[in-house]
Amino acid sequence: MKRCNDRLSSPHLFCGGITIAVATTKLITTFRPKLIVIAGICAGVRKKTEIGDILIADPCFDWGSGKWIKNKETKQAKFLPAAYPWRLDESLRIAAKTVGEKHGLLEKIHADYQQDKPQSPPKLIIDAMASGASVLQATTIMEGVREQHKNLVGIEMESYAVFTAAEYSTEPRPKCMAIKAVCDFGDEKKSDEAHEYAAYVSANFLLHFATSFIKWVFRVNVTGDSGRT
Numbered sequence: 001m002k003r004c005n006d007r008l009s010s011p012h013l014f015c016g017g018i019t020i021a022v023a024t025t026k027l028i029t030t031f032r033p034k035l036i037v038i039a040g041i042c043a044g045v046r047k048k049t050e051i052g053d054i055l056i057a058d059p060c061f062d063w064g065s066g067k068w069i070k071n072k073e074t075k076q077a078k079f080l081p082a083a084y085p086w087r088l089d090e091s092l093r094i095a096a097k098t099v100g101e102k103h104g105l106l107e108k109i110h111a112d113y114q115q116d117k118p119q120s121p122p123k124l125i126i127d128a129m130a131s132g133a134s135v136l137q138a139t140t141i142m143e144g145v146r147e148q149h150k151n152l153v154g155i156e157m158e159s160y161a162v163f164t165a166a167e168y169s170t171e172p173r174p175k176c177m178a179i180k181a182v183c184d185f186g187d188e189k190k191s192d193e194a195h196e197y198a199a200y201v202s203a204n205f206l207l208h209f210a211t212s213f214i215k216w217v218f219r220v221n222v223t224g225d226s227g228r229t
Contacts, residue, residue: 017062017133017161024165028174035092035213036166037177039206041198042129042156043136043186045146050182051194052110052122054205055154056096057129057178059085062160063145064132081148085128086163089175093126096177099209100124109204117197122181124205127153129178131160136186156180179206 020038028036042055049055061083071078100106101124110121128151136142136155146152159178166176183198184190 017131017158020158021161021165024162025169028166028169032172033174035177036162036174037179037206037210038159038162039179039202040156040158040181041183041195041202042154042180043142043184043190044182045142045153045155046185046187048153049125050120050123051118051184052197052201053182054100054106054122054124054201055129055180055182056088056093056124056126057154057159057163057180058088058093058126059149060088060129060131060159060163060178061085061149062132063130063148063155064134079144083148086160086167086176088126088177092175092177095212096124096126096179096209099205099212102208105208106205109201112204113197113200115196116193118194122201125153127151129154129156129159129180131156131158133157137188137190139187142186154180154182155186179209181205 024036027033044050044053044055063081063083065083066079066081069078069080070076106124107121110117128149130145130148130152132145132155135157136145142155145155156178159180162178163176166174179202181198181202183192183194
């Protein structure tokens with residue numbers, strides 16, 4: 001994204017919370033949006049998700065937040081999580097669910113993808129997601145993160161940083177949303193085979209959601225609200 005005569009640009013961002021938090025803060029400060037959304041791919045939780053499923057974070061927490069201690073009995077290191085989650089605005093939850101329930105939408109997104117893909121169209125799941133600084137490819141670590149929230153459905157790297165940047169921005173603060181599609185399960189079987197499909201699904205759901213959101217903003221403004229567009 002680029003703005004004329006400015007130094008704001010984000011064509012090639014590295015993955016990770018710090019980089020994304022800085023970029024998000026710059027975007028918010030420069031453009032003052034009503035809504036900021038991060039889309040992309042994530043690891044899903046087995047038996048709760050399938051490849052391509054669209055996950056919307058609520059709540060979103062940092063799975064690396066906490067304290068490491070040494071167990072006095074076993075002499076082994078033990079992690080004590082201390083998550084401080086962000087919640088999805090209820091109006092966005094309702095809007096996302098409404099878009100997801102639109103007749104034939106998820107089936108069309110699936111059908112329009114012309115390369116290798118799962119047999120079934122994606123599902124929309126709104127539930128807990130965890131963000132962390134590392135890419136996961138180990139069942140034991142996935143299980144450890146799952147223990148931090150009984151309703152966990154996905155793990156990725158950036159969403160908590162975006163929520164944090166939005167929440168700590170100056171007024172008027174934008175609402176925030178994370179839309180990720182499952183590309184693997186963060187275990188030893190992890191591969192890149194479904195990356196393109198998952199990215200396509202996430203981006204297309206965001207497109208339909210954004211169109212609906214813009215219509216909502218326009219409808220509010222024509223009734224007399226002088227808010228941002």
